[in-house]
Amino acid sequence: MASLLCNFWVDHGHSVAALTFEAPGADQVCLLDERIVLRQFDVLNRSKTLKSIIGTNLRRLGRLRAALKAFEPDVIVAFTTEANVVALWSALGLGVPVIISERNQPDRPGLGLVRRCLRRFSYPLAAAIVVQTQAIAGWAKERFRVPVEVLPNPVRLQDACTQPLSEENTPKRVIAVGRLVWQKGFDLLIRAFANMVARHPDWSLAIYGEGDERFALEAQIAAHGLSERISLKGVCKEMDGVYAGADLFVLPSRFEGYPNALIEALAAGCPVVTTDCPGATAEILVRGRYGLLVPPESADALASGLDRMMSDASLRAHYAARAREAVLELDVAIVGRRWLDLLTSVTEA
Numbered sequence: 001m002a003s004l005l006c007n008f009w010v011d012h013g014h015s016v017a018a019l020t021f022e023a024p025g026a027d028q029v030c031l032l033d034e035r036i037v038l039r040q041f042d043v044l045n046r047s048k049t050l051k052s053i054i055g056t057n058l059r060r061l062g063r064l065r066a067a068l069k070a071f072e073p074d075v076i077v078a079f080t081t082e083a084n085v086v087a088l089w090s091a092l093g094l095g096v097p098v099i100i101s102e103r104n105q106p107d108r109p110g111l112g113l114v115r116r117c118l119r120r121f122s123y124p125l126a127a128a129i130v131v132q133t134q135a136i137a138g139w140a141k142e143r144f145r146v147p148v149e150v151l152p153n154p155v156r157l158q159d160a161c162t163q164p165l166s167e168e169n170t171p172k173r174v175i176a177v178g179r180l181v182w183q184k185g186f187d188l189l190i191r192a193f194a195n196m197v198a199r200h201p202d203w204s205l206a207i208y209g210e211g212d213e214r215f216a217l218e219a220q221i222a223a224h225g226l227s228e229r230i231s232l233k234g235v236c237k238e239m240d241g242v243y244a245g246a247d248l249f250v251l252p253s254r255f256e257g258y259p260n261a262l263i264e265a266l267a268a269g270c271p272v273v274t275t276d277c278p279g280a281t282a283e284i285l286v287r288g289r290y291g292l293l294v295p296p297e298s299a300d301a302l303a304s305g306l307d308r309m310m311s312d313a314s315l316r317a318h319y320a321a322r323a324r325e326a327v328l329e330l331d332v333a334i335v336g337r338r339w340l341d342l343l344t345s346v347t348e349a
Helices: 002-011 050-071 081-090 113-125 134-143 186-199 214-223 239-244 260-267 299-311 313-330 332-348
Strands: 017-020 037-040 076-079 098-101 128-131 148-150 172-177 203-208 230-234 248-251 272-275 292-294
Touching: 002 017, 002 076, 002 332, 017 050, 050 081, 076 081, 081 098, 081 113, 098 332, 113 134, 128 134, 128 332, 134 148, 172 186, 172 239, 172 260, 172 299, 186 203, 186 214, 186 299, 203 239, 214 230, 239 260, 248 260, 248 299, 260 272, 260 313, 272 299, 292 299, 299 313, 313 332
Parallel strands: 017 037, 076 098, 098 128, 128 148, 172 203, 172 248, 203 230, 248 272, 272 292
Antiparallel strands: none
16 A cells, blocks of 8 residues: 555655665565655564564664654655554654554554553654544544544556456356465465365365465365365465456455455455455445455355355356446545645645
């Protein structure tokens, strides 16, 4: 999302610098325009110990503050909770407004007490908080006396590839996309697919993404004897073609913020099945108008939803025909302009 927005802003005549915690030379999954200055600080958290986390964040503060002094920006935009906190304290006293953004469920599992406390004391320093749903806006307004703006994730509608769904009696593919982490629910998806795989011998499942749960998911696939039917594809830089070649997209998440993979699939005209989990899935699909919603945390419910879609070509065609309608207002030209309006408002305040 940051890459899409940075590219949009530089196309509209603004000078943009992208500052990341990655090591110099780290592979960029999302390509940045060559006019954007990219600075990589090599300060990723590689250890979970308290000493290491404190040390890493102190280095982040020092390196980011030095970069801000050198760049002299008019405004700073931070993405994700940790980056929000670091950006706010790095910019303290520099006279530069900082817009922070929550990109996930704010009360999600795994966000420990220390991070919650740091967020609580840091966010009041922001010029504005960007969230992606009205529900999260309510959460933010209850806790912070800071302007809150609801801005959904953008998608590149004009670049999305679409193609007709596969004909009957030909091999078909379900795809899922996301980090291989507990939040995304791929363990539930594998169980669900295993439950009804015998009913659909012409279907396969491909999961795109990388993460800490790869080995556990590989073991789960092998335990079901489905290595020929389920594949973990890793990271793919050309996802437009993947979406265009899919017969069905599934999002099995336990919780979400504003899922990029879902809006990309809709932009490509994919029929979708997604869990009605905490987050924006039901909002994006307008309570099932643009895709099939199933209860979260249930492999059986997910299997039932997949079975229904995989068994009914006319239902898939129905949702595919309406998919792009769900994301018309999310085009980067619209969302990027709304971001520019917000940047202008905080710099002129």
